Amino acid sequence: MPAYHRLGEIPPKRHTQFRQPDGSLYAEEVFGTEGFAGNYSILYYRYPPTRVTKIAKYADLHYEEWDPGVQRHLHLKTKPLLEGGDPIFGRQVLMFNKDVALGVVRPNEQMSYFYRNGECDEVYFIHDGHGVVETNFGLLPYHEGDYIIIPRGTTYRFQLASDSAENRFLTIEARGTIEPPHRYVNKNGQLLEHAPYCERDLRRPEELASHSEHGEFEVRLKVGERVTSYWYDYHPCNVVGWDGYEYPWIFNIADFEPITGRVHQPPPVHQTFQGPNFVVCSFVPRKLDYHPLSIAVPYNHSNIDSDEMIYYVNGNFGSRRGIERSSITLHPRGIPHGPQPGVVEKSLGAERTEELAVMVDTFYPLKLTVAAHQHDDSAYPMSWLD
Numbered sequence: 527m528p529a530y531h532r533l534g535e536i537p538p539k540r541h542t543q544f545r546q547p548d549g550s551l552y553a554e555e556v557f558g559t560e561g562f563a564g565n566y567s568i569l570y571y572r573y574p575p576t577r578v579t580k581i582a583k584y585a586d587l588h589y590e591e592w593d594p595g596v597q598r599h600l601h602l603k604t605k606p607l608l609e610g611g612d613p614i615f616g617r618q619v620l621m622f623n624k625d626v627a628l629g630v631v632r633p634n635e636q637m638s639y640f641y642r643n644g645e646c647d648e649v650y651f652i653h654d655g656h657g658v659v660e661t662n663f664g665l666l667p668y669h670e671g672d673y674i675i676i677p678r679g680t681t682y683r684f685q686l687a688s689d690s691a692e693n694r695f696l697t698i699e700a701r702g703t704i705e706p707p708h709r710y711v712n713k714n715g716q717l718l719e720h721a722p723y724c725e726r727d728l729r730r731p732e733e734l735a736s737h738s739e740h741g742e743f744e745v746r747l748k749v750g751e752r753v754t755s756y757w758y759d760y761h762p763c764n765v766v767g768w769d770g771y772e773y774p775w776i777f778n779i780a781d782f783e784p785i786t787g788r789v790h791q792p793p794p795v796h797q798t799f800q801g802p803n804f805v806v807c808s809f810v811p812r813k814l815d816y817h818p819l820s821i822a823v824p825y826n827h828s829n830i831d832s833d834e835m836i837y838y839v840n841g842n843f844g845s846r847r848g849i850e851r852s853s854i855t856l857h858p859r860g861i862p863h864g865p866q867p868g869v870v871e872k873s874l875g876a877e878r879t880e881e882l883a884v885m886v887d888t889f890y891p892l893k894l895t896v897a898a899h900q901h902d903d904s905a906y907p908m909s910w911l912d
């Protein structure tokens with residue numbers, strides 16, 4: 527839900543004649559969410575986005591579930607994840623529920639096709655790598671630390687940079703809108719003074735790659751578990767201009783301004799986005815609590831109504847033992863968790879933390895996949911003993 531943006535050529539009035547140099551009309555598309563009641567943009571194409579030459583089933587995706595048999599904490603070591611595939615179909619979904627699917631991918635293949643998630647907003651957190659996301663709204667160059675937010679319905683593909691030796695992403699696929707937390711936004715949609723970031727920190731498409739090539743262009747459309755290949759006779763990124771409130775955008779985790787206090791601040795201060803029945807939080811390097819008797823690491827806590835997934839990005843994560851880069855912990859509802867032995871005493875007097883992590887808290891239980899089982903550190907639930 528970023529602010530109004532416009533790019534390229536658009537006519538002064540919507541739904542009026544807008545002609546190409548050869549006198550023919552550009553094809554207008556209203557691209558909106560929540561029927562016609564939500565945010566929308568209006569795009570102008572050289573060739574109508576309806577020119578389909580062929581349709582075929584590509585695949586039915588299904589997450590194979592893994593049931594650990596008990597309710598317990600999990601530590602998934604995803605650092606050894608093998609490289610493979612492209613950013614879309616190379617991903618390993620580790621946990622999911624009706625609202626969201628969380629995965630990891632180390633892509634090493636370029637996309638020969640475009641992708642459109644017809645149902646879910648997507649976030650890619652770029653742990654490693656750089657390149658460009660080519661979309662029908664324009665180009666989005668990305669680099670390490672970026673959260674790339676792609677609204678459902680966007681046509682896009684990743685172009686991994688040729689000198690990007692390591693590509694590692696955390697993926698969040700959500701059945702609904704991903705946006706800044708509502709409490710940080712005023713009634714006109716502007717980010718408020720107490721928000722940990724503002725409009726200047728958001729990156730929007732600034733360059734259109736307005737193609738006109740004729741040929742065979744595949745767009746893989748995902749709706750539900752079904753992926754369908756659509757072929758178009760013109761390059762799908764043939765937009766000459768657009769404006770509106772609905773488009774892909776980027777926020778870098780380094781631009782999150784931490785909110786700190788004299789005593790320990792609860793997780794909502796780290797909240798970065800909200801989605802349908804989940805939140806995304808960023809734990810970033812910051813000054814620690816400065817009350818003379820403060821305890822810098824979190825207290826034991828019971829997240830009774832949510833499952834808490836943390837992806838560890840960089841730095842030493844203060845309250846956890848045995849956690850490595852790209853580790854994922856899942857602290858599910860119903861069981862308390864907290865700092866491990868010795869950590870509290872060790873933290874006293876510390877003034878800074880260099881931790882960097884992404885947390886997703888879901889309000890409905892997450893199910894695990896067999897891919898998660900591969901990374902499971904089964905000793906983790908007992909790691910709170912001396």
Ligand SMILES: [Fe+2]
Nearest residue numbers: 827834857863
């Ligand atoms: Fe926690």
